[in-house]
Amino acid sequence: MLKYILKKILGMIPMLFIITFLIYFLLDLTPGDAVSHLMDPEALARLSAEQLEALRETYGLNDPFVVRYFKWLLQLVQGNFGYSVSSGVPVSQIIAESLPATLELSGTALLISTLLGSILGVAGAIKKGTIGDNVLTVFGMIGVSIPQFFFGMVCILVFALNLEWLPVGGRTDPSVVSFFGRLKYLILPASVLGISLTAGVMRYARTSMLDTMNKEYIRTARSKGIPEWRVNLIHGFRVSLTPVVVLVGFRLPTLIAGSVVIETVFQWPGVGQVFNAAVRASNYNLVMIVALLFVIMVLFASTIVDILTAILDPRVKLDS
Amino acid sequence: MQDQTVISVKNLKTYFYTNQRCNKAINGISMDIKRGKTLCIVGESGCGKSVTASSIMQLLPKLSRIEEGEIIYHSEDRGDIKIHELERNGKEMRSLRGQDIAMIFQDPMTALNPVYTVGWQIVEMIRAHENVSKKEAKARALKLLKDMGIPYPEKRIDEYPHQFSGGMRQRAMIAMAMSCNPKVLIADEPTTALDVTIQAQIFELMDKLKKEYDTAIMLITHDMGVVCELADDVAVMYMGNIIESGSAREVLKSPGHPYTKALLKSIPILGKGANQDINPIKGSTPDPFNRPTGCQFAPRCDYACDKCNEAMPEENQVGGTHMVRCIRFQEVMADGK
Numbered sequence: 001m002l003k004y005i006l007k008k009i010l011g012m013i014p015m016l017f018i019i020t021f022l023i024y025f026l027l028d029l030t031p032g033d034a035v036s037h038l039m040d041p042e043a044l045a046r047l048s049a050e051q052l053e054a055l056r057e058t059y060g061l062n063d064p065f066v067v068r069y070f071k072w073l074l075q076l077v078q079g080n081f082g083y084s085v086s087s088g089v090p091v092s093q094i095i096a097e098s099l100p101a102t103l104e105l106s107g108t109a110l111l112i113s114t115l116l117g118s119i120l121g122v123a124g125a126i127k128k129g130t131i132g133d134n135v136l137t138v139f140g141m142i143g144v145s146i147p148q149f150f151f152g153m154v155c156i157l158v159f160a161l162n163l164e165w166l167p168v169g170g171r172t173d174p175s176v177v178s179f180f181g182r183l184k185y186l187i188l189p190a191s192v193l194g195i196s197l198t199a200g201v202m203r204y205a206r207t208s209m210l211d212t213m214n215k216e217y218i219r220t221a222r223s224k225g226i227p228e229w230r231v232n233l234i235h236g237f238r239v240s241l242t243p244v245v246v247l248v249g250f251r252l253p254t255l256i257a258g259s260v261v262i263e264t265v266f267q268w269p270g271v272g273q274v275f276n277a278a279v280r281a282s283n284y285n286l287v288m289i290v291a292l293l294f295v296i297m298v299l300f301a302s303t304i305v306d307i308l309t310a311i312l313d314p315r316v317k318l319d320s
Numbered sequence: 321m322q323d324q325t326v327i328s329v330k331n332l333k334t335y336f337y338t339n340q341r342c343n344k345a346i347n348g349i350s351m352d353i354k355r356g357k358t359l360c361i362v363g364e365s366g367c368g369k370s371v372t373a374s375s376i377m378q379l380l381p382k383l384s385r386i387e388e389g390e391i392i393y394h395s396e397d398r399g400d401i402k403i404h405e406l407e408r409n410g411k412e413m414r415s416l417r418g419q420d421i422a423m424i425f426q427d428p429m430t431a432l433n434p435v436y437t438v439g440w441q442i443v444e445m446i447r448a449h450e451n452v453s454k455k456e457a458k459a460r461a462l463k464l465l466k467d468m469g470i471p472y473p474e475k476r477i478d479e480y481p482h483q484f485s486g487g488m489r490q491r492a493m494i495a496m497a498m499s500c501n502p503k504v505l506i507a508d509e510p511t512t513a514l515d516v517t518i519q520a521q522i523f524e525l526m527d528k529l530k531k532e533y534d535t536a537i538m539l540i541t542h543d544m545g546v547v548c549e550l551a552d553d554v555a556v557m558y559m560g561n562i563i564e565s566g567s568a569r570e571v572l573k574s575p576g577h578p579y580t581k582a583l584l585k586s587i588p589i590l591g592k593g594a595n596q597d598i599n600p601i602k603g604s605t606p607d608p609f610n611r612p613t614g615c616q617f618a619p620r621c622d623y624a625c626d627k628c629n630e631a632m633p634e635e636n637q638v639g640g641t642h643m644v645r646c647i648r649f650q651e652v653m654a655d656g657k
Contacts, residue, residue, distance in 0.1 A: 216430040222379055223425075224445045224496070225417035228409045234444075239435055314480040315434055 001307070004318040008303045019295050020076070024069050027284050082285040084278075091289050094274060101171055102270035105190055105263070106254055112194030114248050117201025121244075122237055124202070125209035136202065143199025152192045152265040159188060169267035189266040193259055197251070204247050208240040215239075242312045249305035253297040325394060326503050326536045327353040327376065327421070332389035332404075334368075334375045343608045345371045347560040348389065352553075353504060356534040358527075360547045360568070362583065363557035364605055369540045372557075373506045376538075377423055378406060378413050393420065396503075419449040422497035426509040428489035432481040438465075439477035442496045449500045464495040468525060487518035491525065498529060504536045505529070511546075523550055544587050548572060553641070556580045559605065559616040561632065566642035576636075576644035576653050578621045615646070623648045 047055070056062050060071065075082065081091040124133040160168040166188045212218065213236050221235040260272035267273075271290060278286040310316045334346040346368045353359050361369045374380045376391055391403040393416065406413040417423075425431040433441060442461035446452060452460075458477070465473035468491040481489055490510060497505055507526065511519040527550060530537050539550060547554055551568040556579065564577040575581040585599045603620040612618055614629040621628070625648070633645045638653070646652065 216425060216427060217433040219379060220425060220431045220493075221433065222409070223377055223417055223423045224448060225414040225419060226444065226448045227414065235433055239433065313435060315482050 012299050023288050023291050081289050084286050085283050086281050091286050098271045098274045108190035109193035113197035113201050117198045118205045121202040121205025122209050124206045140199045140203050148196050148261045149265050155192050189262055193262045205244050208243045212236050212240045245308050246305050252301035324355040325352045326355050328392050330390040333387040335387045336384040349562045351555050353536045353538050355536050357552040358537040358550050359553045360551035361540045361555050367557045368560040370508050373508050378408050419500045421504045422502040423506040424493045424497045424510050427513045428493050437478050438492045442499050445496050445499050468495045486514050506538045508540045563645045570642040574653050576649035577646045578623045579617050
């Protein structure tokens with residue numbers, strides 16, 4: 001196992017190298033002069049051609065592409081992520097400020113969707129064909145097809161504006177720093193994100209469970225005379241868990257990238273919002289780092305999924 | 321103690337309901353499973369052999385039910401238990417399953433749960449019925465595996481089913497089935513998925529268990545060769561009916577039903593070469609939703625006459641325990657000699 005993880009991490013290095021190159025290359029292709037984002041347009045218009053050229057020279061914008069790339073990479077390896085072009089704040093500081101917010105929101109949502117999804121899915125499979133199962137299936141369909149922003153807005157309208165139970169958006173009230181004071185802000189966005197993610201997990205869990213319950217070892221389990229709940233949970237659910245874990249595992253990257261839509265609807269100060277703003281402002285330094293973070297998370301998630309699958313299913317061998 | 325009946329089945333009818341149609345999978349069968357004896361149920365695919373086993377274990381699929389008849393388990397300490405009246409997954413039925421009546425299945429590749437070790441699955445069975453510690457249960461599981469002839473049981477007990485070969489898995493299944501010393505062992509084609517050399521070993525093992533523990537065995541098979549080797553009693557099934565039954569000697573020596581006779585004729589004999597005449601039974605089994613009016617076998621039978629199409633023949637006692645459901649059984653028996 002340890003050997004496998006080490007191998008996997010070593011394998012990530014060339015992959016990351018290629019990906020950083022691609023990110024840098026693609027962003028270099030985007031139209032527009034980087035200088036134009038550095039100062040306000042009026043000042044820019046008053047600059048002479050020589051001054052403009054000198055400015056480019058100081059920022060190293062005239063170097064060949066490969067040289068610029070390696071300079072950037074070197075800085076990156078040393079832990080210098082650059083500065084936000086628009087505000088001058090270090091990128092690392094921006095990430096450090098927005099990442100906890102995103103982790104808080106997506107983590108809660110992931111937890112809600114995983115627990116709720118697997119419980120409802122398994123319950124639906126056990127009670128297959130009953131009214132309850134049909135209702136769940138219909139809700140699952142609706143859940144998969146309703147856009148998150150719409151669902152979010154309806155929830156704001158009902159729970160925040162009409163009922164006034166919960167705040168409309170934001171992450172915290174600066175005057176209240178207690179845990180429960182902050183929890184109030186988390187409930188609505190986390191529930192909306194969680195419930196919209198639940199539908200997928202639920203459908204997955206239900207199908208997987210139904211598949212397992214038709215297997216012959218379930219009949220064997222019944223023939224042993226063990227109680228029905230043991231047949232369902234210990235024999236059925238335990239085997240059906242693997243595909244569900246894979247699905248949830250591949251959702252891990254959203255923990256970092258956040259849900260751009262939900263964060264925007266609820267004005268949640270997370271990475272998703274930062275990324276959104278950075279792309280619009282052509283704030284390339286920031287865009288590159290966030291994209292890179294996302295890529296690392298995807299690679300990380302795939303390793304986690306591999307390991308979890310091997311733990312859950314003894315037939316899967318990691319070292320081969 | 322001789323010929324003590326452990327389970328008696330009387331006029332059992334099990335029907336399946338699909339799309340508003342009713343498939344009479346078992347249409348009134350009676351049999352006795354006796355202590356220390358092997359009862360072989362023979363028949364083609366789809367004749368109701370496995371449904372009989374599932375009915376006794378109350379492991380029928382949801383869309384089927386026992387319509388009529390009785391299944392009675394003659395318990396030593398609890399008197400007669402009417403299995404057909406018990407709730408399917410109720411406490412009483414569960415206490416019978418595994419402890420009094422255990423079952424092994426056709427395909428050992430899929431009958432064991434892939435995510436638990438073999439030892440764990442045997443321990444689960446023991447602990448479901450007896451109040452023993454995990455350690456004790458594991459020690460018993462180890463002994464069972466050893467008794468079933470599994471090499472290196474200390475190592476094997478912690479391995480997963482996929483690390484076992486087919487034959488070993490079936491041995492593990494039998495170890496599990498025998499773990500609570502059941503009075504009855506139901507084996508549903510236990511060797512169909514195994515190759516022939518392993519088959520012989522498994523049957524030898526089952527025969528040993530029968531003698532050592534006085535277990536009653538109900539063996540479902542479609543292999544007449546197996547019947548000749550192992551059976552004390554035989555019941556031949558066709559389209560949900562037992563068409564001939566009796567002691568193995570009676571049925572195999574002088575079959576009274578054309579179907580039994582045809583089954584015996586269709587076995588190739590080893591060493592006779594490729595040119596021997598194998599006589600397969602002509603035609604195929606009828607559609608269960610569109611059955612013949614009289615004797616179910618009549619359309620495929622060489623002895624069929626007009627009278628056969630009128631009604632299913634009654635049970636004829638031919639002496640001893642031998643029973644035949646054919647109106648021309650005397651001719652059939654005479655022909656064999």
